[in-house]
Amino acid sequence: MKRVYAREEYCVGCKLCEIHCIAAHSKYKNDLIKTFKKDTNPPVSRILVEENKPVSFALQCRHCDDAPCTKACIVGAMQKDPETGIVTNEEDRCVGCWTCILVCPYGAIQRDERGHKVASKCDLCSENGKVPACVEHCPNRALEYGEEPFYLAKGK
Amino acid sequence: MSLNYMTPAFIIERDKDRCIDCQVCVRQCANEAHKWDEEEQKVYSEDANCVNCHRCVVMCPTRALSVRRFPLEFRYNANWTPETIRAIYLQAETGGVLLTGMGNDRPYPIYWDHMLLNASQVTNPSIDPLREPMELKTYLGRKPDFLKIKNGKLLEDIPPQLELDVPIMFSAMSFGSISLNAHKSLAAAAQQVGTYWNTGEGGLHRDLVQYGDHTIVQVASGRFGINPDYLKAGAAIEIKIGQGAKPGIGGHLPGEKVGEEVSKTRMIPLGTDALSPAPHHDIYSIEDLRQLIYSLKEATEYQKPVFVKIAAVHNVAAIASGIVRAGADVVVIDGYRGGTGAAPLRTRDSVGIPIEFALAAVDTRLREEGIRNKASLVIGGSIRNSTDIVKAIALGADAVYIGTGALIALGCHLCQKCYTGKCNWGIATQDPQLYKRLNPEIGAERAANLLKAWAHEIEELLGGMGINALESLRGNRLMLRGIGLTDRELNILGIKAAGE
Numbered sequence: 001m002k003r004v005y006a007r008e009e010y011c012v013g014c015k016l017c018e019i020h021c022i023a024a025h026s027k028y029k030n031d032l033i034k035t036f037k038k039d040t041n042p043p044v045s046r047i048l049v050e051e052n053k054p055v056s057f058a059l060q061c062r063h064c065d066d067a068p069c070t071k072a073c074i075v076g077a078m079q080k081d082p083e084t085g086i087v088t089n090e091e092d093r094c095v096g097c098w099t100c101i102l103v104c105p106y107g108a109i110q111r112d113e114r115g116h117k118v119a120s121k122c123d124l125c126s127e128n129g130k131v132p133a134c135v136e137h138c139p140n141r142a143l144e145y146g147e148e149p150f151y152l153a154k155g156k
Numbered sequence: 157m158s159l160n161y162m163t164p165a166f167i168i169e170r171d172k173d174r175c176i177d178c179q180v181c182v183r184q185c186a187n188e189a190h191k192w193d194e195e196e197q198k199v200y201s202e203d204a205n206c207v208n209c210h211r212c213v214v215m216c217p218t219r220a221l222s223v224r225r226f227p228l229e230f231r232y233n234a235n236w237t238p239e240t241i242r243a244i245y246l247q248a249e250t251g252g253v254l255l256t257g258m259g260n261d262r263p264y265p266i267y268w269d270h271m272l273l274n275a276s277q278v279t280n281p282s283i284d285p286l287r288e289p290m291e292l293k294t295y296l297g298r299k300p301d302f303l304k305i306k307n308g309k310l311l312e313d314i315p316p317q318l319e320l321d322v323p324i325m326f327s328a329m330s331f332g333s334i335s336l337n338a339h340k341s342l343a344a345a346a347q348q349v350g351t352y353w354n355t356g357e358g359g360l361h362r363d364l365v366q367y368g369d370h371t372i373v374q375v376a377s378g379r380f381g382i383n384p385d386y387l388k389a390g391a392a393i394e395i396k397i398g399q400g401a402k403p404g405i406g407g408h409l410p411g412e413k414v415g416e417e418v419s420k421t422r423m424i425p426l427g428t429d430a431l432s433p434a435p436h437h438d439i440y441s442i443e444d445l446r447q448l449i450y451s452l453k454e455a456t457e458y459q460k461p462v463f464v465k466i467a468a469v470h471n472v473a474a475i476a477s478g479i480v481r482a483g484a485d486v487v488v489i490d491g492y493r494g495g496t497g498a499a500p501l502r503t504r505d506s507v508g509i510p511i512e513f514a515l516a517a518v519d520t521r522l523r524e525e526g527i528r529n530k531a532s533l534v535i536g537g538s539i540r541n542s543t544d545i546v547k548a549i550a551l552g553a554d555a556v557y558i559g560t561g562a563l564i565a566l567g568c569h570l571c572q573k574c575y576t577g578k579c580n581w582g583i584a585t586q587d588p589q590l591y592k593r594l595n596p597e598i599g600a601e602r603a604a605n606l607l608k609a610w611a612h613e614i615e616e617l618l619g620g621m622g623i624n625a626l627e628s629l630r631g632n633r634l635m636l637r638g639i640g641l642t643d644r645e646l647n648i649l650g651i652k653a654a655g656e
Binding site: 009010011012013014015016019020032033035036037053054137139140141142 | 173174176177178179180183184215217218587588589592593595597598
């Protein structure tokens with residue numbers, strides 16, 4: 001399946017990925033100014049820039065082949081789509097028990113306590129069906145979207 | 157502490173209706189011109205720190221930022237301009253030499269803009285480069301006085317030549333003055349387009365040896381990073397005597413920029429200043445230069461052309477003649493607008509002569525002396541676009557070097573602060589936090605695109621003149637006419653006035 005791969009050597013730590021992730025999942029889809037100015041309760045970013053200067057990279061759900069979060073979920077809200085491989089959390093069913101957060105080996109699931117307490121995670125922008133917003137807006141190609149990691153692809 | 161007389165040079169304008177306080181500007185400004193107020197949860201600006209490099213403006217996701225000249229004015233004075241006054245304040249405070257980066261920015265005449273090109277009408281046909289083949293191929297190196305041919309074959313070997321698919325090369329910028337990612341970008345672009353990049357006086361990083369076939373390795377007065385492998389790694393060797401931005405002056409790479417990679421590549425201790433002397437201490441005459449040229453040729457078994465680069469100064473024609481007679485295969489002349497990573501401001505702004513005059517004078521002199529074929533002529537020093545190149549070739553150049561133009565392609569915004577090592581575009585810096593901003597894949601694409609775009613334009617211009625090979629334009633000054641020039645200037649350039 002297609003995943004987002006980070007290239008830490010080119011991550012400039014600007015966090016534009018986080019900003020565009022928030023906008024992409026807000027009710028003002030992809031309108032940055034309205035998302036941040038009008039939405040009193042904007043979504044949490046589903047991508048996180050990990051930073052220990054000068055190293056930085058953006059991390060989001062790896063959509064594991066054998067995703068522990070889907071097994072740990074007590075209500076069956078966390079599911080891996082057998083076709084696309086995308087792991088999504090059905091927020092209506094999620095009860096916010098954080099078991100998924102506990103088992104995620106990457107620490108890629110965030111707590112979203114803005115309203116009904118839910119686990120918030122990357123959905124690869126599956127709704128708009130295109131390149132994920134973080135990849136599209138990375139100014140330095142530090143995020144790549146592809147079938148396999150760039151370091152394997154380049155080796156061929 | 158006494159009162160600081162310096163006022164901000166720029167003012168940062170933040171459109172509050174558009175700013176979303178995302179702090180991208182805060183994270184991107186190495187000069188700390190943008191700050192985050194934790195208490196107010198707001199971004200604010202420190203105008204005095206702004207160098208107007210546009211990094212924040214370009215990165216701002218909502219285009220909320222703009223930078224302007226600080227509006228504060230002195231009482232009008234045509235003699236004591238704001239720059240003059242501010243320079244005195246700064247020197248009164250520091251007691252130091254004024255430093256700057258990039259090329260001469262003073263309003264001297266730009267002679268390229270006083271020359272016009274010809275085009276074909278009725279009496280000779282123009283050529284459509286989209287339909288007919290155009291040749292930009294250029295060979296740099298010594299050409300024999302005449303060709304001895306027997307049975308359809310050349311009787312003697314042609315001296316080593318560099319083959320250029322476009323008449324544009326990247327000029328010398330050292331690893332140290334610019335980042336490794338900038339070097340990687342230029343090297344990859346040169347390989348892709350079929351031209352050459354130049355190491356500058358900083359050695360060749362081991363990761364770039366793979367681009368050796370497209371590399372000109374430089375030998376300058378500090379002799380940094382030079383060994384037999386280095387000389388053999390390149391396609392040609394360039395002896396740098398001087399550069400247009402600071403003729404008569406050496407180089408100084410501050411110890412802070414000499415990190416582990418620079419130290420290894422230059423072969424100097426970590427964290428020490430890299431000082432290039434003003435002269436080569438073994439060159440005090442043309443005869444001495446000849447010794448170095450032939451030492452380098454001997455070391456590379458006469459397989460590689462040797463370039464000699466000088467700054468355009470008053471006696472440039474006579475000096476160039478000496479260089480050719482000393483055995484150089486290519487003479488490089490760098491005009492007074494040439495760029496630099498760091499130069500004393502007063503030298504940069506007032507030493508040297510325009511490249512247009514230097515080129516015309518050197519080409520004329522070498523022709524008069526009958527030695528023009530013995531060396532190719534490459535010029536640099538603010539080639540801004542493809543017409544500058546076409547005009548340079550018509551004036552007599554074989555090819556051009558671009559430095560500033562190449563860096564602009566990589567993202568340089570000409571803020572002239574290269575010497576601070578805080579280049580926000582990841583070009584003139586060795587800070588790992590900053591140089592990773594220049595992704596060499598993107599850099600190589602952009603630099604290569606620039607060369608390709610200019611090559612297309614050169615073909616268009618040649619076609620308009622009814623010329624299908626760059627060779628036929630070379631030194632063809634009849635294709636140029638001067639506009640707004642005095643008789644003396646026209647005479648030096650060797651061109652007629654428009655209308656003649």
